[in-house]
């Protein structure tokens with residue numbers, strides 16, 4: 001479980017996250033939504049210690065993240081909005097293998113994980129390609145594959161659909177659906193609610209660093225109209241044209 005208690009994150013005089021308390025259960029699929037600048041990225045970065053809360057605390061599997069950063073990063077895999085800085089190897093295959101190698105897994109298992117993670121983002125068979133020769137969308141896909149290959153208990157993806165073409169979006173969505181079905185906790189940070197609502201158990205919307213809406217949407221073919229109205233009012237309509 002990921003548990004943020006009364007978390008505040010500030011940058012100089014900007015309060016990005018303002019006293020948020022949020023629990024993400026094991027195996028839960030949470031859509032964390034909100035307009036640009038509402039604090040989504042800052043909040044999730046506290047989940048594995050990339051950002052330290054200025055107030056409050058974050059616990060993962062009942063361990064304080066600040067004092068157990070390695071455990072937190074193993075339990076909570078994160079894919080960034082801008083993956084440019086997160087590559088550690090020159091080629092696609094070596095980059096995706098890096099995390100599993102650090103877990104000390106046997107070679108065949110590493111190979112299987114890399115293959116499966118690359119297939120999930122429609123990059124199968126491209127292990128030997130250089131990352132610096134890939135397009136932005138392809139790099140985003142490799143970043144997702146790198147996190148998938150770690151098979152963390154919780155996977156946090158920050159705007160995972162940005163820059164992906166329609167078939168790849170569908171493939172990534174299918175993989176997230178399958179991961180959730182198999183028990184992985186998934187947190188998708190997005191301002192496109194419509195792209196994840198069918199997959200999610202719960203939607204939490206942030207506005208000005210605070211939780212403005214929390215709604216159970218599991219099993220709903222279409223969310224409650226009141227929830228849809230509220231999301232529109234918060235600047236994150238279910239459908240882009242609203």
Ligand SMILES: Nc1ncnc2c1ncn2[C@@H]1O[C@H](COP(=O)(O)OP(=O)(O)OP(=O)(O)O)[C@@H](O)[C@H]1O
Nearest residue numbers: 011014015016034035036037038039040041042043
């Ligand atoms: N490194 C930083 N330094 C200064 N201010 C920052 C920094 N990161 C975020 N902020 C500010 O904190 C607030 C929340 O930003 P954050 O990126 O967490 O929100 P967000 O909901 O993820 O937004 P977006 O969808 O645009 O990524 C914004 O006002 C933003 O400008």
